[in-house]
Amino acid sequence: MDLQQIKYFLALAHELHFWKTAAKISITQSALSRQIQSLEAELGVQLFERNKRNVKLSPAGQFLREKWEVKLNELEFFHQHARQIQLGESGTIIIAHPDSISASIMPDMLSRISAALPKLKIELVQVKYEDQQEFLRNYKVDLLITRDINTSDDFRSEKIHTDHLAIVVPENHPFRDAKNITSEALNEQKFILPVKDEGSSYSDIIHQFFRSFNVVPDAYLHSEFGSAIIALVRKGLGIAVLPDSYRFHESTGIRFITMPFKTELFLNWRVDDQHPVLANVLKLILP
Amino acid sequence: MDLQQIKYFLALAHELHFWKTAAKISITQSALSRQIQSLEAELGVQLFERNKRNVKLSPAGQFLREKWEVKLNELEFFHQHARQIQLGESGTIIIAHPDSISASIMPDMLSRISAALPKLKIELVQVKYEDQQEFLRNYKVDLLITRDINTSDDFRSEKIHTDHLAIVVPENHPFRDAKNITSEALNEQKFILPVKDEGSSYSDIIHQFFRSFNVVPDAYLHSEFGSAIIALVRKGLGIAVLPDSYRFHESTGIRFITMPFKTELFLNWRVDDQHPVLANVLKLILP
DNA sequence: ATCCATTAATGCAATATCGGAATTAGTTTA
DNA sequence: TAAACTAATTCCGATATTGCATTAATGGAT
Numbered sequence: 001m002d003l004q005q006i007k008y009f010l011a012l013a014h015e016l017h018f019w020k021t022a023a024k025i026s027i028t029q030s031a032l033s034r035q036i037q038s039l040e041a042e043l044g045v046q047l048f049e050r051n052k053r054n055v056k057l058s059p060a061g062q063f064l065r066e067k068w069e070v071k072l073n074e075l076e077f078f079h080q081h082a083r084q085i086q087l088g089e090s091g092t093i094i095i096a097h098p099d100s101i102s103a104s105i106m107p108d109m110l111s112r113i114s115a116a117l118p119k120l121k122i123e124l125v126q127v128k129y130e131d132q133q134e135f136l137r138n139y140k141v142d143l144l145i146t147r148d149i150n151t152s153d154d155f156r157s158e159k160i161h162t163d164h165l166a167i168v169v170p171e172n173h174p175f176r177d178a179k180n181i182t183s184e185a186l187n188e189q190k191f192i193l194p195v196k197d198e199g200s201s202y203s204d205i206i207h208q209f210f211r212s213f214n215v216v217p218d219a220y221l222h223s224e225f226g227s228a229i230i231a232l233v234r235k236g237l238g239i240a241v242l243p244d245s246y247r248f249h250e251s252t253g254i255r256f257i258t259m260p261f262k263t264e265l266f267l268n269w270r271v272d273d274q275h276p277v278l279a280n281v282l283k284l285i286l287p
Numbered sequence: 288m289d290l291q292q293i294k295y296f297l298a299l300a301h302e303l304h305f306w307k308t309a310a311k312i313s314i315t316q317s318a319l320s321r322q323i324q325s326l327e328a329e330l331g332v333q334l335f336e337r338n339k340r341n342v343k344l345s346p347a348g349q350f351l352r353e354k355w356e357v358k359l360n361e362l363e364f365f366h367q368h369a370r371q372i373q374l375g376e377s378g379t380i381i382i383a384h385p386d387s388i389s390a391s392i393m394p395d396m397l398s399r400i401s402a403a404l405p406k407l408k409i410e411l412v413q414v415k416y417e418d419q420q421e422f423l424r425n426y427k428v429d430l431l432i433t434r435d436i437n438t439s440d441d442f443r444s445e446k447i448h449t450d451h452l453a454i455v456v457p458e459n460h461p462f463r464d465a466k467n468i469t470s471e472a473l474n475e476q477k478f479i480l481p482v483k484d485e486g487s488s489y490s491d492i493i494h495q496f497f498r499s500f501n502v503v504p505d506a507y508l509h510s511e512f513g514s515a516i517i518a519l520v521r522k523g524l525g526i527a528v529l530p531d532s533y534r535f536h537e538s539t540g541i542r543f544i545t546m547p548f549k550t551e552l553f554l555n556w557r558v559d560d561q562h563p564v565l566a567n568v569l570k571l572i573l574p
Numbered sequence: 575a576t577c578c579a580t581t582a583a584t585g586c587a588a589t590a591t592c593g594g595a596a597t598t599a600g601t602t603t604a
Numbered sequence: 605t606a607a608a609c610t611a612a613t614t615c616c617g618a619t620a621t622t623g624c625a626t627t628a629a630t631g632g633a634t
Binding site: 575576577578579580581582583584585586587588589590591592593594595596597598599600601602603604 | 605606607608609610611612613614615616617618619620621622623624625626627628629630631632633634
């Protein structure tokens with residue numbers, strides 16, 4: 001059973017049309033037809049119900065389409081990681097990080113890495129909260145920086161930084177410093193908050209912030225991205241609570257008021273990772 | 288990339304010897320050598336470090352060996368399940384159940400299923416507590432009977448039975464009925480307990496049992512298998528707390544004293560399972 | 575040092591497989 | 605009934621794979 005056949009199957013399962021699929025994957029309809037037949041024969045499973053006119057997935061085909069799609073994807077990343085292992089110091093390392101620290105600790109961290117390992121390519125990505133574990137587990141990223149402590153046994157986790165929370169207000173806002181921040185004052189503000197990820201300690205700490213003031217925030221806007229939130233604050237759509245790190249983005253038209261609430265940053269990686277430079281990179285990053 | 292090539296690779300990774308491996312998989316050494324070469328070329332990864340004398344896995348090969356082994360295994364079960372979907376009512380359904388109920392609710396359940404679906408083959412297996420979720424998730428079993436409520440979103444779970452706990456003692460033991468069971472009496476007994484699975488509600492309930500008597504059990508023996516525990520009780524090595532269902536195993540030389548503590552049985556299956564008879568089977572089993 | 579046994583790679587010829595072009599055979603539409 | 609589609613099939617040349625025999629490198633024994 002050739003992986004190529006499975007890819008042909010997935011393409012056909014998507015198009016449900018031999019000619020169009022054949023064109024799209026650059027083989028002839030005849031070849032495609034026989035590849036599918038041979039796949040069906042080897043599996044002992046009819047994948048498509050087809051007559052001379054129409055093609056549709058059989059129930060078993062439907063099942064395998066779903067499963068094969070994710071497994072092939074996983075295999076792809078394994079192969080990529082194997083190539084990285086082979087490449088050694090001249091490979092690529094993929095780091096997922098929250099937007100908030102793009103301008104604070106990331107630049108310093110990256111320059112330290114690239115100074116010590118000049119041949120290493122670094123790829124930066126941002127990963128949605130709910131996908132983070134899966135991405136690290138399946139080798140889609142090699143290092144994961146989170147604001148949440150990790151729960152899985154497959155990962156190691158170390159605290160690398162502690163941020164403060166800050167109130168972010170437009171430049172012309174009456175709030176000047178921490179003295180202005182009282183329950184009464186907060187109660188009259190409109191807030192732009194991050195979407196609340198269930199179980200994320202980051203949104204926890206923001207709730208804790210409000211609870212400590214005994215305030216239920218009036219929030220009509222939620223956004224996943226800090227930079228978007230900042231843009232909205234600048235436009236006067238409300239004020240926000242964000243990690244102090246955003247201060248280093250040096251946006252104009254807004255003011256940060258640091259509060260005594262802390263939020264921590266964790267570096268996560270796979271235990272027993274085989275990436276040849278990871279150990280070196282960790283040595284550079286960890287305190 | 289052919290799955291066959293990957294199987295060849297795994298065989299060679301196991302033997303680390305071209306000739307022996309070739310013989311074992313019934314091809315010639317020449318063919319094997321070139322299959323491995325073509326696999327390496329397609330991946331762009333050297334899998335083995337070899338000279339004219341020795342073969343050993345490269346670091347990347349080591350990594351892929353590990354990953355491929357589990358993924359190929361997963362694929363195998365997917366293909367098997369696809370065949371089951373195709374077979375319809377004449378397929379096989381795989382049920383994992385705890386040993387304790389082999390003689391109580393299983394016989395009745397199975398005869399009901401096979402009466403209604405005479406063509407269906409049923410396979411019974413027992414799965415270690417820590418593997419249960421993985422087996423159900425990856426289609427190694429279709430139905431899973433547990434004493435713990437399920438936590439994953441991918442599964443559905445229904446309570447099918449409630450057992451009582453029973454004290455199991457040898458025939459000649461002074462304990463006769465529940466009236467004998469007091470804190471003082473329990474404190475003088477030696478216990479044979481199940482291995483404690485962290486997070487298993489079944490071991491929880493046994494702890495709860497002891498706590499309600501304010502007894503810390505003197506247990507020098509732990510065993511995973513109820514039938515083993517019963518054998519040990521019969522030999523006078525101690526007494527045990529087990530689900531009342533074991534009573535139906537009709538072992539001689541022991542006595543069950545039913546206690547008012549309850550332990551529940553849950554039936555678990557995959558949400559959105561495609562197995563063609565599963566819905567029918569569920570209808571037969573669920574209350 | 576030299577010879578021999580071992581073992582992975584390679585050259586070659588036979589065979590099997592694959593892919594493309596054209597054809598065939600059902601099905602739907604006008 | 606004809607025309608337009610569309611998946612399967614046939615035929616044939618190109619390509620890949622296999623087994624056999626040979627080669628080249630290595631390690632151990634004498």
